[in-house]
Amino acid sequence: MVDCIECGADVSLYDDIEAGEILDCGTCGVELEVLNVDPTELDTAPELQQDWGE
Amino acid sequence: MVDCIECGADVSLYDDIEAGEILDCGTCGVELEVLNVDPTELDTAPELQQDWGE
Amino acid sequence: MTASTIVVKIGGARAVNPTEVLDDVAELVEAGTEVVVTHGGSTTVDDTLEQLGQSPEYVETPKGVVGRFTDEKTMEVFEMVLPGLLNTELVTDLQSAGVDAVGLSGVDGGLLTGPRTSAVRVLDDGKKKIRRGDHSGRLESVDADLLSSLLSDGYTPVVCPPMAGHEQDGQITAVNTDADGVAAAIAGALDATVVFLTDVPGICTDPDDATSVVETVETPTDWEMLSDAAEGFMSRKVMAIENALSDGAPEAIVADGGATKPVTGALTGDGTHVH
Amino acid sequence: MTASTIVVKIGGARAVNPTEVLDDVAELVEAGTEVVVTHGGSTTVDDTLEQLGQSPEYVETPKGVVGRFTDEKTMEVFEMVLPGLLNTELVTDLQSAGVDAVGLSGVDGGLLTGPRTSAVRVLDDGKKKIRRGDHSGRLESVDADLLSSLLSDGYTPVVCPPMAGHEQDGQITAVNTDADGVAAAIAGALDATVVFLTDVPGICTDPDDATSVVETVETPTDWEMLSDAAEGFMSRKVMAIENALSDGAPEAIVADGGATKPVTGALTGDGTHVH
Ligand SMILES: [Zn+2]
Numbered sequence A, B: 001m002v003d004c005i006e007c008g009a010d011v012s013l014y015d016d017i018e019a020g021e022i023l024d025c026g027t028c029g030v031e032l033e034v035l036n037v038d039p040t041e042l043d044t045a046p047e048l049q050q051d052w053g054e
Numbered sequence C, D: 001m002t003a004s005t006i007v008v009k010i011g012g013a014r015a016v017n018p019t020e021v022l023d024d025v026a027e028l029v030e031a032g033t034e035v036v037v038t039h040g041g042s043t044t045v046d047d048t049l050e051q052l053g054q055s056p057e058y059v060e061t062p063k064g065v066v067g068r069f070t071d072e073k074t075m076e077v078f079e080m081v082l083p084g085l086l087n088t089e090l091v092t093d094l095q096s097a098g099v100d101a102v103g104l105s106g107v108d109g110g111l112l113t114g115p116r117t118s119a120v121r122v123l124d125d126g127k128k129k130i131r132r133g134d135h136s137g138r139l140e141s142v143d144a145d146l147l148s149s150l151l152s153d154g155y156t157p158v159v160c161p162p163m164a165g166h167e168q169d170g171q172i173t174a175v176n177t178d179a180d181g182v183a184a185a186i187a188g189a190l191d192a193t194v195v196f197l198t199d200v201p202g203i204c205t206d207p208d209d210a211t212s213v214v215e216t217v218e219t220p221t222d223w224e225m226l227s228d229a230a231e232g233f234m235s236r237k238v239m240a241i242e243n244a245l246s247d248g249a250p251e252a253i254v255a256d257g258g259a260t261k262p263v264t265g266a267l268t269g270d271g272t273h274v275h
């Protein structure tokens, strides 16, 4: 378990959580990006515009 | 053995002669290119200017 | 044949008959039409990656759209294949056909620029993730000066991705961008008609029925039909067409690259014409 | 710093410090000097051939000179590496340094042309043979118009082999040609000073003694010393220098590409200066 950086509510983690994964806070609905694991570090997940190449 | 196309003299062939090889006629000194083997076909070997790349 | 400047997008190796297309381009250039040729080459990138013992990586967005993830090594192979092998061969073949072709990637002279986008949202095994290190970019600007100067000197530019991707620190990185988008952006910048040569006779209402080609798209109702008809890879082509037209291209045509004189045919009525 | 147009030949990947060279080029361009950058890339071609599971082939002439035999597959890899990977990266790095670089191979716009030479005489296991299928050419003509036009528009051309090889049937084939020869021919065509950046401080009378650099070559006696001093790969460079000077280049310089500001240093006295 880890605290949502927006609302402070508990957010549950998978066992095999990886850096880069996006979690949804069930309480406030914000998207959280896992920056690091062990210890878990979160930030608000960036909105990204998709630009495909060839 | 094969006839020199310039002077008609006998030119000896290796057993394992290959297309592309250049033979020297011992009699007239001309350079002969082996165009084909079995049967052997000869032509005068072209003078070539060497142009190297990278 | 009224267009004075046209952009011809040549599809993948299997999509067009190169000799037929290039001879057709040569006749148009000879007759005074200014032509910019553009091309991609994704299939050859994949083949070359495999020959080098690597696998092309495709990722899926949370919305289910699939696209290439271009890591650093893939970008190197991309540079080898597009501005290297394919562009050089196309330029050489055009020269043989009597066209004074000049090959350019979007990096040359800052021809095609925009921000690099290195992070993408992907859906991996059901999980949403952010992947960083993608070498892609958002094509925002075409420097038409270089193209106009070459065209007025009698050259025929042959343009391909990559584009010049601006990093946040001001550095430039060569990044991947969609070849249909390149053709569209250049047509928009030059106010030129763009002809997309593909392996289908045009945009079809029934993809399995070659006789269902939409001939003209002009009214909002036509556009609605077009969007419905455009499936799979065609949806990105329709997006490119919208961009070309809104940027100033008078017309976009999707036509069969395998036809006889495919470019002339498209300019005189074959394929789907979008206004 | 008097030269208004210079040609800078960048050596192999291991021969020069790219950042130092490119920043130096950027300062020269900024100060109003017209610069044409040229490069080869033989080592990377060999590395890429190996990665593709193939071996580079070198053949020996009856006179004992060794050179690359460029078969069709090797030519493809050559196009991938030189106008593809290396040229694109050099253009991108120059753009990052603020230089509006445009990459060109000798095929573009018919920049570098001459007859293709597909047959070579080789010595194979002691036997003289003729090998056909070589993709090489004799560089006979430089079209300076494209370069002059780009330079006067403020662009910095970055030029590499291949060249446009004319076949006997009139077709054009991309063929291999020596990168030192490319730099020399362009310098001759533009009446420009040519700077060859290498991994040595200049042409040395004793290759093992870096202090034995020949500083100036002007008199016939100097030239004799130069020919004696030039060993191995330097003998082809000396041949390129002779061609550059006889074509109209005022000066050819061989200098250390690993030095600080190596181009400016060469123009102000470092290295071997040949007149
Ligand atoms: Zn929350």
Ligand SMILES: [Zn+2]
Residues within 6 Å of the ligand: B004, B005, B006, B007, B008, B009, B025, B026, B027, B028, B029, B030
């Ligand atoms: Zn004889």
